[in-house]
Amino acid sequence: MGLHNHRLVLLRHGQTEWSKSGQHTSRTDLELTDTGRVQAELAGRVLRELNLTDPLVVSSPRIRALTTAKLAGLAVDEVSPLLAEWDYGAYEGLTTPQIQESVPDWLVWTHGCPGGESVAQVSARADEAVTFALEHMDSRDVVFVGHSHFSRSVITRWVELPLVEGSRFWMLAGSLAVCGFEHGVRQLAALGLTAQPQAIKPG
Template sequence: MSKVTPRCIIVRHGQTEWSKSGQYTGLTDIPLTPYGVEQMRRTGKCVFGNKFIDPNHITYIFTSPRQRARKTVDLILESLTEEQRSKIRIVVDNDLREWEYGDYEGLLTHEIVKLRKSRGLDQERPWNIWRDGCENGESTKQIGCRLSRVISRIQNLHRQQQKDGVPSDILVFAHGHALRYFASLWIKHGLEEKYEPSFDPPKPTYNDETVPNVTMEKYRYLVDNPNFLLDAGGMGVLSYAHHNIDEPALALAGTFIAPPEEESQHEPVVE
């Protein structure tokens, strides 16, 4: 078994015109700004140049199908050698798309609030996307369900890689709401419900024979704001306590890796 605890490193795409203005960008497929391109190019040089991420430990990259995410993948990996890049499997997964905002696509938050009030909504409490979802878009249960599927696949890969003694960083490139939601579900925030076979998408959301599909029994969804921040171009690190895949955790040290002698030696709690 590898002594290097697996990590899931989440990366929000670089700046776009709509991330800059604050417009809700779901299915709209817009490119990075010139600043966003250089932003992510610099980030790649920094994280690899300073050894925050060892490129030889990257086993998979999962990415949203939107061009702003896929371009960010290319820019982050640009400073690596061709041989290093060739060893990383890139999986485009439609389950990682941004929240489908429906009627709110392209709007600013105050415009959404005004629109909802004009429709007689939110009379007793203010709109909360994490609880209320989006009109003609996705509910919180819908996005929670599909992100739960991605988490299950990644944790299943980590479990096998750890068993095989393979150090594994899996990078996930996606969007602002989706990644904050993803991080919250990773550390088991929200509510849990039974997963029904009818929740499966009509066709596979990714195409890679090395990533096993996981039979879902339960999924999680949020009912309130997780109060996580992740600006355009930002990174976060998720991992596991006690080297145990059954104990997913938020790595507060970020991409910094403590030397082995500094790692916590606390034993897991046995109930």
């Protein structure tokens, strides 16, 4: 087996109070809600069904990601700031409607965040994460445990689209995405994998 036979799996952390309310959360280190803990445990069921090959598990340093990994039954091999959420800077803790009161057409994918990361910076960091995964996928699967916007950024760059297209992908809290290959072409093999009942709304 070689590179094209292995997968990059992305697991978004379970629900927090701020993900529930739609507040942008990067540096703020929130715990999972009770619902988030259940979501993380259910993610473990999906991971077991994927039959991963000697997975290298890398987690964001935030407690919500580390707790999700533990509850999902993952043994974290590396904690890396590379997988931290998009730095929202001045928009930390604000919802999109609140931000749009002053910047009506604002989306993180088009505008970035003052005092935080720009679109170009996140795109470059996502490319670095993809490169890291590819360097290990000759011999094993790779699992990234992280956050909504940055996981979607990795997906977008995995399929070699400009970062603005990340707005077209969605990851429910506690859900998984699978990136792989078909005939040597990088593809998104699955998105939104979850064992959660009625898993149809953001959070």
